Amino acid sequence: MFNFINQLRCLLLITLLSVITACGSDSDPYYVTEVQLTATQTTFADGESQLVEGIAIYSTGEELTASSGNSIWTSQDDKIATVDYTGLVTGVSPGTTIIYASYSGSNGSDDQPVTGSISITITEASLVGIKIYSVDNTVPNGLNVQYTAVGIYSNGTEDNLANNSEMHWDSEFTDIAEIDSITGLADTQKKGETTISVTFQGLSSSTELTVTDESLVSIAISPVEGQTSVVDGYKLSFTAEATYTDDSKVIVTNDVTWHSTNSVKLNPSVPNGTFEGIEPSIEDVTATLDLKTSNAIAVTVTDALLVSVVIKPQEVTYPMGLNKNLIATGLFSDGTERDIAKEESVNWESLNEDVAKIDNNGLLTPVDNGTAEIRVTTEDDSIFDTEFFVITEAELTATIVITPKDLLLAPGESRLFIATGLYTDGEMHILNGKKGISWSLSDDDNSNYDDGVSIGNSGIIKNDFENTRAITKQLEVNVLVDGFYNSDITYTNVAAVKVLSAGGLSFVSPFSVTDAALLGMSSSTYQRLPEDGVSGPEGVDFIILTQISATTECANLVYNRHDDYRLPTSSELMSLWTRYDNSDDEDYQLYTEQKWSVGEYFWTSESSDVEGSFKVFDLRKGLEGEVSVNENERYFSCVRDTVLP
Secondary structure: OOOOHHHHHHHOOOOOOOOOOOOOOOOOOOOEEEEEEEEOOOEEEOOOEEEEEEEEEEOOOOEEEEOHHHOEEEEOOOOOEEEOOOOEEEEOOOEEEEEEEEEEOOOOOOOOEEEEEEEEEEEOOOEEEEEEEOOOOEEEOOOEEEOEEEEEEOOOOEEEOOOOOOOEEEEOOOOOEEEOOOOOEEEEOOOEEEEEEEEEOOEEEEEEEEEEOOOEEEEEEEEHHHOOEEEOOOEEEEEEEEEEOOOOEEEOOOOOEEEEOOOOOEEEEOOOOEEEEOOOEEEEEEEEEOOEEOOOEEEEEEOOOEEEEEEEOOOOEEEOOOOEEOEEEEEEOOOOEEEOOOOOOEEEEEOOOOOEEEOOOOEEEEOOOEEEEEEEEEOOOOOEEEEEEEEEOOOEEEEEEEEOOEEEEOOOOEEEOEEEEEEOOOOEEEOOOOOOOEEEEEOOOOOOOOOOEEEOOOOEEEEOOOOOOOOOEEEEEEEEEOOEEOOOOEEEEEOOOOEEEEOOEEEEOOOEHHHHHHOOOOOOOOEEEEOOOOOOOOOOEEEEEOHHHHHHHHHHOOEOOEOOOEOOOHHHHHHHHHHHOOOOOOOOHHHHOOOOOOOOOEEEEEEOOOOOEEEEEEOOOOEEEEEEOOOOOEEOOEEEEOOOO
16 A cells, blocks of 8 residues: 555656766766765654665766755555655665665766665654643642653654663752652642752753642532442542642642541542442441541442443454553443442453553453454453454544645746655655645635646646646645545745857746745845836735845745756847847846846856946846945846756
8 A cells, every 4th residue: 555666766757967068079078977865864753864876977977966856766565664755764664675766867878867776774752752741730739740851753753651770850949849759759849939940861851830829619520430339359449639729720739638437338438539438238338638628428348249241342454553441341230330440359361462461450452463352251251242353454544744844846846745654653754646636726715726737646736737827826635535635734835037049058037036935045134126027926025135135045945946046147148039039128037927027137257347346237128237246136047057957
């Protein structure tokens, strides 16, 4: 079901890297002969990520850094590790897999892709953080607070950490609350605030405890499950709730002292709030705290006999990873029924522990696919019941994550979204290719948006627009699998930043403020130029920079999977204007036909004859000018050679 990686080779519609033909003759070809993949770490934990980088070795012996965005990346086993289009590998489960990156060799003898590989080993999820849990963080003085440390693991799972010698609890102000350094049980001393902290394996966490001076008003007890009758030899439980002068209510089951009018016949037991029937009688149960006594509840102890027991629920199928508390319903001779699953006189047994295990409280834990026979018996084995449970493959839960999270999709560009689902066994699996998967795009007005953009059920999204969109459009990406939608919102930004070709070069249009933010442009400050509807989309703000900042942004720009941009020369901008306009009228065709904003001069990389000045170019009229390098801000277009598509 999850063998999706072989399909990725066909699904990833990513532009392959071509290499520049050498300046020499045809007898001196220049192409990639080998790709070497490296990673800082090749062994890391489940849930962690590591970037794999490539070195392209050319036919001339030259070695260059290979752009990770210009490759087809695949994993031999996506159940162990996944890899995205940038070469970012993420551990999914323990094991070893091979990561591949394929590049296209230009001018080679067969022009076939050159593939590099690297072995990646994923270990068990590592503990990366801890947090503290307690029922209450504000309690009246005199009450205890039990704290629990919860471990956060590299794969996103959480689990309670058992108290041991490695764990240490501490209270900042012990005069307000003391805490047992091992068990995490805090004993309040007086009104105030203190910080409760825990350290474990070099990690730490803290929380605030507030102790009030509110006075206890009353205590109310109630039976669990509403039962006020118990058969001798069996138990029933109560909870206690305290009300204080500020009307706050606190569960104090573990803080009160429990009583029965005759402990010989109805005996207080463990855990707190539990009573065991000893002899037939009717006894009152009460609880006391700080000289306050609760309401009394009459409990009837009977001598009824157990007649039969039935295991419930009787569903026969459970998926891997989904534990289930089974109920053992006992029928007694007086006609009453009650759950006896956790009674000491009841025994649970799995006759197929390789398929499912069960503990003394009736907790069923799937182990492997198959059928398990589960039996419950009384002490003398005279009364029992047996059920057969079928353990199946893990099932998808409601947790579905889409990556990448906030994508900027260039015009004409295709990318692959990957949907990963959490299953009942705690494993994350890629859902692309799963039968019935459905992808869609939406905005505030349309639940199935398809204007100039498309997404198929393979998860491939394409920005189809050519000349119709003047500003970047943000859309929500949705996926539906087995009745579940993605649990987190994922956006794609369908870019209006258009690339035009002229004179063997690719020119990127000016950037709106939105585009600049999505691209992570690093300039600390920039000015905004609102377009007027004549030379650009009315009311949309575009960024304008100094020549120095524009040069930096082009050098750092990564767009449409390319990172070899620069500022153009004046003659290069002239070639762009000549191809797409070439007239000095007021109909600015670079905007009206190509959706380029041209309401300001564009910086060039050329200095002028005047010291400290650079040439600028007007794409409205095809005119050249010059301004001081530090004077004002202008539009800029980044350019690259088109021989590297």
